Amino acid sequence: MGLLKNLRSSISRAASTLFSEEESKRIGIYGPPNAGKTTLANRIVRDWTEHGDAVGPESHIPHETRRARRKENVEIERDGKTVSIDVVDTPGVTTKVDYTEFLEHDMEEDDAVRRSREATEGVAEAMHWLREDVDGVIYVLDASTDPFTQVNTMLIGIIESQDLPVLILANKIDLDESSVQRIRNAFPQHETIPLSALEGDNMDEVYDKIAEYFG
Amino acid sequence: MAEVKQPDGVQIDLISGERMDGLASMEKIRMILDGVRDGNIVILEEGLSPEEESRLIEVTMTEISPDEFNGIEIETYPSSESGSSGLFDRLMGNDSNKKLTVIGPANRIETLHKDETLIQTLVSRT
Ligand SMILES: Nc1nc2c(ncn2[C@@H]2O[C@H](COP(=O)(O)OP(=O)(O)OP(=O)(O)O)[C@@H](O)[C@H]2O)c(=O)[nH]1
Ligand SMILES: [Mg+2]
Numbered sequence: 607m608g609l610l611k612n613l614r615s616s617i618s619r620a621a622s623t624l625f626s627e628e629e630s631k632r633i634g635i636y637g638p639p640n641a642g643k644t645t646l647a648n649r650i651v652r653d654w655t656e657h658g659d660a661v662g663p664e665s666h667i668p669h670e671t672r673r674a675r676r677k678e679n680v681e682i683e684r685d686g687k688t689v690s691i692d693v694v695d696t697p698g699v700t701t702k703v704d705y706t707e708f709l710e711h712d713m714e715e716d717d718a719v720r721r722s723r724e725a726t727e728g729v730a731e732a733m734h735w736l737r738e739d740v741d742g743v744i745y746v747l748d749a750s751t752d753p754f755t756q757v758n759t760m761l762i763g764i765i766e767s768q769d770l771p772v773l774i775l776a777n778k779i780d781l782d783e784s785s786v787q788r789i790r791n792a793f794p795q796h797e798t799i800p801l802s803a804l805e806g807d808n809m810d811e812v813y814d815k816i817a818e819y820f821g
Numbered sequence: 822m823a824e825v826k827q828p829d830g831v832q833i834d835l836i837s838g839e840r841m842d843g844l845a846s847m848e849k850i851r852m853i854l855d856g857v858r859d860g861n862i863v864i865l866e867e868g869l870s871p872e873e874e875s876r877l878i879e880v881t882m883t884e885i886s887p888d889e890f891n892g893i894e895i896e897t898y899p900s901s902e903s904g905s906s907g908l909f910d911r912l913m914g915n916d917s918n919k920k921l922t923v924i925g926p927a928n929r930i931e932t933l934h935k936d937e938t939l940i941q942t943l944v945s946r947t
Contacts, residue, residue: 701878702892702927703885719887726892730882733875754935756895760874767871 630679631820632692634740636732636765638757639668639698641746642777646803647695651677653809661695667711669721671697672728674735684817691820696735697728699757736764742771742820749776749784749800753792762793771819774798775812780805831862831929831944838867838919846873850880857893857926858884862944868897868922894930896940897922 635643645664652658655677662675677693705722709715736743743765747753765772774793776786780802790798799815801808834856841849849869854877856863869877877895885892897920923930923942934941 699878700892701881701895703882704891704927705887722885722887726882726885730879733879733882737872737875756897756932756935759897760871760878760895764871764875 630690630692631741632676632694632739633742633744633816633820634674634694634696634732634735635744635746636696636736636761637698637746638748638755639700640666641698641748642803643698643746644671644695646744646746646775646777646801647675647677647693649803649806649809650682650693651680653813654680654682661693667708667713669698669703669708669725669728671695672721672724673697674728674731682813682817684814684821687817687821689817689821691816694735694740696732697725699729699732699761701757703729736761737768740770743773744816745772745774746777746803747774747789748778749786749789750778750781753789758792762796766795772796773815773819776800777803779807829946831946832860833862833864835864836866838865841865841867846870846876849873850877853877853924854880854884854893857924858890860926860929862923862925862930865922865924867919891927893924894927894932894942895922895924896932896935896942898937898940 635647637643642664644662647661648658648664651661661677662671664670674694674696677695680691680693682689682691703722703725705715705718708718708721713721745762745765747758762772774789774796776784776789776798778784779786779800786798786800797815799808799811801812836852844852850873853863853865874895877893881893884890923940925942925944929945931943931945932940933943
């Protein structure tokens with residue numbers, strides 16, 4: 607078993623040096639708005655690329671990300687092995703967008719309407735990517751909120767129906783009100799890894815799991 | 822679908838699995854969204870497949886427009902053994918993913934409580 611695994615990994619390592627262009631798996635970072643997807647994407651890119659420019663802006667206002675953004679060939683090193691992934695940060699998925707909610711964040715009506723229109727286009731695009739263009743999913747949840755939502759249930763179901771490997775991340779564990787167990791209870795069929803993308807807590811385990819799931 | 826709307830009531834469309842079986846995915850989605858956009862609550866006896874749910878979200882997004890349509894609220898029970906229905910089951914039509922599904926306009930339906938076995942929603946008239 608161990609031997610076979612070693613053999614396989616050395617073959618895949620040889621292959622990855624030969625075909626490094628094609629080897630990258632496209633990993634979509636999905637989850638509801640405001641979960642910390644972009645914060646995580648930025649951290650991954652900052653940790654593993656030389657000029658770690660941000661993937662996109664982070665904000666406490668929902669629907670900050672309204673276009674799927676890809677960072678290619680991010681090489682994560684684990685146990686002397688390199689795992690290359692394309693990180694795709696996606697707009698937070700929802701079934702409803704009400705522009706008047708943006709007005710509460712001190713936004714002008716024009717801007718709120720535009721944000722809502724871009725948000726709906728972004729969510730539609732994210733669903734499309736999920737059906738056609740990703741090889742694996744990192745599902746990010748804000749551990750300080752209730753994970754038992756319809757969007758989470760549906761998205762996990764959609765991901766499972768496509769047999770995509772999925773890693774569930776319980777983000778924002780730096781917050782007192784966070785509960786990792788609540789997420790484990792909601793999705794017992796998957797492994798849940800706790801982290802704080804903002805503070806950088808437990809990132810080693812996150813990278814171990816990324817390598818294990820998507821390597 | 823025939824409209825029998827009371828002036829200040831809420832119309833509920835209960836759609837049987839049998840009726841849905843005869844429809845293509847996009848026809849199902851059209852039927853749901855047409856009902857919801859008329860202000861109705863649509864209840865599906867057997868729900869949608871994950872693929873159809875994904876398209877429902879996508880089409881809903883393309884139809885949202887300010888002051889007119891805010892999108893949908895949808896509720897189903899989480900499948901307890903997700904992904905457990907094998908190819909054989911699927912071929913035989915024993916799809917364990919069939920689940921009661923409630924869909925309504927986001928501005929009129931509010932989820933009060935949800936767990937594995939109970940969903941409580943509040944439907945407002947306007
Ligand atoms: N306390 C805490 N806050 C976090 C953490 N990760 C992200 N945040 C904050 O949560 C908010 C949302 O973060 P984003 O990364 O923009 O969230 P997102 O999931 O990309 O959101 P959308 O693009 O709108 O879907 C920001 O204010 C972040 O600073 C965390 O680990 N802990
Ligand atoms: Mg974002």
